[in-house]
Amino acid sequence: GAVVSQHPSWVICKSGTSVKIECRSLDFQATTMFWYRQFPKQSLMLMATSNEGSKATYEQGVEKDKFLINHASLTLSTLTVTSAHPEDSSFYICSAQDGVVDIQYFGAGTRLSVL
Amino acid sequence: AQRVTQPEKLLSVFKGAPVELKCNYSYSGSPELFWYVQYSRQRLQLLLRHISRESIKGFTADLNKGETSFHLKKPFAQEEDSAMYYCALRSGVNFNKFYFGSGTKLNVKP
Numbered sequence: 001g002a003v004v005s006q007h008p009s010w011v012i013c014k015s016g017t018s019v020k021i022e023c024r025s026l027d028f029q030a031t032t033m034f035w036y037r038q039f040p041k042q043s044l045m046l047m048a049t050s051n052e053g054s055k056a057t058y059e060q061g062v063e064k065d066k067f068l069i070n071h072a073s074l075t076l077s078t079l080t081v082t083s084a085h086p087e088d089s090s091f092y093i094c095s096a097q098d099g100v101v102d103i104q105y106f107g108a109g110t111r112l113s114v115l
Numbered sequence: 116a117q118r119v120t121q122p123e124k125l126l127s128v129f130k131g132a133p134v135e136l137k138c139n140y141s142y143s144g145s146p147e148l149f150w151y152v153q154y155s156r157q158r159l160q161l162l163l164r165h166i167s168r169e170s171i172k173g174f175t176a177d178l179n180k181g182e183t184s185f186h187l188k189k190p191f192a193q194e195e196d197s198a199m200y201y202c203a204l205r206s207g208v209n210f211n212k213f214y215f216g217s218g219t220k221l222n223v224k225p
Binding site: 004032034036041042043044045046049057059093095097103104105106107108109 | 215216
């Protein structure tokens with residue numbers, strides 16, 4: 001079946017540094033990729049939607065300058081958390097939409113801890 | 116605003132018992148509803164969607180627009196059904212936004 005690779009799976013960084021998370025669709029072309037944030041014991045919160053070659057669409061309340069999304073190709077999207085602070089610590093999950101079968105496939109998630 | 120509500124955080128049933136995971140939504144347009152499942156140590160995956168009107172692993176879900184519900188049901192629960200279940204709604208101009216409920220953990224006891 002379709003696979004979405006997300007890495008790193010876990011990252012620890014110092015406050016003020018930037019962290020990049022990659023999301024790749026391994027065996028299909030993703031028309032759309034999504035980035036979610038999940039707080040402990042809470043639901044997935046959609047942060048932004050991105051399409052290849054165009055600017056990401058951010059949900060209300062999500063700072064686009066804080067969470068930079070680059071969708072460089074049909075198989076790769078990156079999320080960069082800029083100048084990370086402890087409150088950015090969370091579980092980030094990406095997903096990729098296979099436009100052919102109209103199914104959203106999820107990455108395994110990235111645990112970000114900002115010290 | 117779109118909202119998906121799953122009132123139960125945890126649902127415990129015995130093997131062979133019927134199970135119903137509740138999901139209610141609020142949306143002004145015509146929604147597209149999904150159920151996603153996350154087994155232990157695995158990633159989230161699609162279980163079923165209302166437009167397919169199919170049964171997956173014995174689970175079914177019917178969209179009730181009058182009650183704005185999309186409850187997930189299975190007549191006889193199995194231990195391997197134990198997992199986290201999320202109800203989700205797709206909306207947006209291009210149907211490119213997904214909104215998830217808070218999830219229900221299903222525990223099927225032997």
